[in-house]
Amino acid sequence: MSMLARLFRSKSAARPDPREALRPLWHKVVELSRSTVFYRDDGVADTVAGRFDMITVLLSVVLLRLERDRVHTAEAALLTELFVEDMDGQLRESGVGDVVVGKQVGKLVSVLGGRLGALREARESRERATLEAMLARNVTMHESRGTEALAARVKAFDDQVAALDSRTLLAGGVAL
Numbered sequence: 001m002s003m004l005a006r007l008f009r010s011k012s013a014a015r016p017d018p019r020e021a022l023r024p025l026w027h028k029v030v031e032l033s034r035s036t037v038f039y040r041d042d043g044v045a046d047t048v049a050g051r052f053d054m055i056t057v058l059l060s061v062v063l064l065r066l067e068r069d070r071v072h073t074a075e076a077a078l079l080t081e082l083f084v085e086d087m088d089g090q091l092r093e094s095g096v097g098d099v100v101v102g103k104q105v106g107k108l109v110s111v112l113g114g115r116l117g118a119l120r121e122a123r124e125s126r127e128r129a130t131l132e133a134m135l136a137r138n139v140t141m142h143e144s145r146g147t148e149a150l151a152a153r154v155k156a157f158d159d160q161v162a163a164l165d166s167r168t169l170l171a172g173g174v175a176l
Contacts, residue, residue, distance in 0.1 A: 024172035025062065026082040027113040032157075032176055033058050042153055043145025052108075056115045057139060057149075057154060059083060064120060065169065067160045075170060080102045084109060114138070123158070131155060 033054035039046040044054060063079065066072040087108045091101050115138055122134040128151055133153065135147040153176065161174055 002163060010170075019082055020107075021095070022079050022170065025170055026079060026086070026172075027173075028172035029062060030055060030086070031033050031070045032174065035176055036132055037153065037176065038150065043147070043148040044067050044150060045142055049138060050053065052111075053139040056112050057119070057135070058157065058162040059112065060115045060119045061154070061158050061172060062169070062174070063116060065164075068162075072166065072170070079110070081108065081111075128152075135158055 033051065038044040038054050039050065044050045059079070063076050066076040066079070084105055088101060088105050091104050092098075096104055117133045118138055121132040125131075131154065132147045132151045135141075135150050139147065141147060141150075141152065157174075157176060162170065164173065
C-alpha cells in the first residue's frame with residue numbers, strides 16, 4: 001500500500017499492520033544482541049558498530065531459520081522491514097538528516113544481506129573454523145580477542161533456533 005493511501009485512509013478502514021505479529025521476535029533479537037556476554041565474555045567491541053554487528057548476526061540466524069521452512073518467506077520479509085524501520089529511527093535519532101537517511105539505511109540493509117550470505121556459507125561448510133573466519137570478517141571485535149568464544153555462542157544460538165517450532169520462534173521464544 002502506498003504511503004499516501006495509508007495517510008488518507010479512514011481509521012475505520014485501517015487494517016492491522018502485519019508486522020505487529022513479528023514485533024516480539026524483533027524485540028527479542030535486539031534484546032539478545034545487547035546481552036553482556038557478547039561484549040564481556042566473547043570479545044565483541046562494545047561500540048555502536050559492535051552492537052549493530054550482533055543484531056545482524058542474530059537476525060541472520062533467525063532469517064535463515066525462516067528461510068529453511070520456505071512457508072515463512074512473508075514473515076522473513078516483514079521481520080526485515082522491522083529491521084529497516086528500527087535502523088531508520090536509530091539513524092534519525094543520532095542526527096542523520098532526511099536527505100541522507102535513505103542511503104544509509106540502504107547500506108545497512110546491504111550489510112545485513114552480506115551477513116546472511118556469509119552465515120549461510122559458514123553453516124553449509126559445517127566447520128567451526130569457517131564460522132570463526134566469517135565472524136572475524138563481519139563482527140567488530142576487541143583487537144586482542146579472537147572469535148572462538150563468539151563462534152561457539154553463535155553456533156549454540158543457531159542450534160537452539162533450528163530446534164524451535166515455528167510458532168515459538170515467530171512469537172519471540174528464543175534465548176541465548
